Amino acid sequence: MRFWCEQALLPGGIAAGVALDVEAGRITRVTAAAEPGAATVLPGLTRPGFANAHSHAFHRALRGRTHDHGGTFWTWREQMYQVAATLTPESLFLLARATFAEMVLAGYTVVGEFHYLHHQPSGLPYADANAMGHALIRAAGEAGIRLTLLDTCYLAGGLDEHGHVALDTVQRRFSDDSATAWAERVAALSEGDLVRIGAAAHSVRAVPLADLREVADHAREHGWPLHLHLSEQPAENDAALAHYRRSPTALVADAAHDGFTAVHGTHLTEGDVDLLAASASIVCFCPSTEADLADGIGPARELLDAGVRLCLGSDQNAIIDPFAEVRGLEHHERLRSRQRGRFTPAELEGIASANGYAAVGWGDGGRIEPGALADLVSIDLRSVRTAGSAPEQVLLTASASDVTDVVVGGEHVVQAGRHRLGHVAALLTQALGGLR
């Protein structure tokens, strides 16, 4: 099949009248200055689809529900646990399908779902021990988004100076009891055309060091990406330093010497940036969450300058808008540095797409070139928001509402602002209503 882009962002810059031939979900040929002919027209600016490298789909249930009593990250977590306690494979499927569809409408074409909601509330496995993971895979399939299921090892209730503490009541459903049991369960998951499996360890708070090594070894053996939450809150640093006399980054870099994706990296301590660079790691910033949860602002520019790749995630899905994440990253940098243009438009393009694809194990995505995954997003350049913008700067001026078309693996999932599932807001309303 053939798509024709009014304008397209190619590795060398923006070109007009670009024909893209697609076979078996990949771009096979790119022809600039082509005629549209009988091709499917993609209006506006077509760029590689956005990568959402860090999501917890079920947190979507908390949107607009946690702003009335102040608090901190930790009090928010209590509210999140209340939702986590109630979900079933069926309600998770409905919520994730609607949330993933919201992501595709917003221009995300791949999601790294950081999944730790494994078992029954009692902690016992479902009859299918991967019932929850399978619900997410089915949800992504119906929503038309490429998925890396980052199946997460979660073993402990927290960390203090004396070591890891026991799981609390809600956390029991997160735990496989050991990294070995985690690996056995994960072995029963299957990949597909639009689905890959990846490994995650929740954090150094939730995974003791020996288990962390086991998870990292397992990921390396399988060629899977490895993700962890890292230094989102100073309390994690304090606990790691108190118990291990090392920063969370130092612990993980030691366990996972092949590189990993560190989510947040907000409160990196001295030396952590160099360790991340030396291990060829990627850091996933989640600006809307880091603001909403009052995490703080991480050292994004310093990481990039040290050679660390950055990518982005919507995390708790308080907002699902890749433009808001890009703008958040740049704005947070401006606020702390008092300088404008902390990232060039080209750097932001890579952060929004190719780096995220690499982080979730699809190294052949996030670019429009022969051989790459046919994952595309088209942006209206003549909306009230984008009118007048240089196309090269539209990442900083558009919003999710300006996405007109989305193609995932060659499938035209969103056409003229309409998702193939129909009324996504109604799916969200239905899924969320079912939880209350």
Next chain:
Amino acid sequence: MRFWCEQALLPGGIAAGVALDVEAGRITRVTAAAEPGAATVLPGLTRPGFANAHSHAFHRALRGRTHDHGGTFWTWREQMYQVAATLTPESLFLLARATFAEMVLAGYTVVGEFHYLHHQPSGLPYADANAMGHALIRAAGEAGIRLTLLDTCYLAGGLDEHGHVALDTVQRRFSDDSATAWAERVAALSEGDLVRIGAAAHSVRAVPLADLREVADHAREHGWPLHLHLSEQPAENDAALAHYRRSPTALVADAAHDGFTAVHGTHLTEGDVDLLAASASIVCFCPSTEADLADGIGPARELLDAGVRLCLGSDQNAIIDPFAEVRGLEHHERLRSRQRGRFTPAELEGIASANGYAAVGWGDGGRIEPGALADLVSIDLRSVRTAGSAPEQVLLTASASDVTDVVVGGEHVVQAGRHRLGHVAALLTQALGGLR
């Protein structure tokens, strides 16, 4: 005429099935639990229209054009001056009409236009000395937004330790040469049903202290609001302290003892918060601009705790989205304090509407109650963004795209997402295209 709101935010909270009778642009009666009957239905949540207390409409031309070469506030200003140098009454009219229409689509029902682009590029007056101000008044009328024209006194090119410096080439068109001449020109402006006049002094950089006193006295005599840019950048503080041995706030509080609206207040120095509270002043935060221009984060919560009212402005119009400004205010506070919920939902409602109305001289706006201005905005509670939110928290989850209906002075300017002028994006494209 009568509107019927599916839900409405009243001073006592959200009520269902609220009928609003409107005469001569004001709400005359509010009836909860009413039947819709033959009334015009406003779907979703109807709340008081958003107040945009600080705008420079012409900066809209810079959106998506200034992100490619780093820089600071001061280098951005050079780019802004390039646009300022070229505008005519006709091109300003076209640009402002489209920009004001974009504001109404986004839910703003009143704008305080901080206007200093008075004269021909040579500095000589137009045949109508208020040709540019009249262009803005005409633009607001066609766009259907309530306007306070904050006509701005601008006399000097800057401030250093030795005093004020001469105007540069571009700045000549900003200047009336003296506060007395400014007052004479402004006297020829007329108010109307949807138009008020207000006074502004650009800043302590651009207006020497004696002239500042004259502008403040003039505002007081006429019962006009008085606005100033205040401590947006540390360089302003440094210059004021070097030359006057006083902070910008101390200078203005002395000149304008009846209170004023300080725009930004990002870098307030010790004692400034108390001075602002003692003078019953209002501080207008412009979060999207303060992030975009790398200004920094002002002490919003400390101001509120001291008794200073806060309001919001879109300023350079890099974004026109009142929800993004509300979220920006709250997020910036969370980032600097590491606490969530820095403002209650009710505080944010007042900041977004009633306080802004008061700041621009319409003290009878920003509330849904008998006698108040009939300025309303309706928000879709079942969009992909808002589905599931508590209606009380929707300010933190919606976007401008979720505004369905806007009423200004009883006129139904936006219906089902459509502005009475038709295709606003095309008006923007036309106006911006004409400048290049």
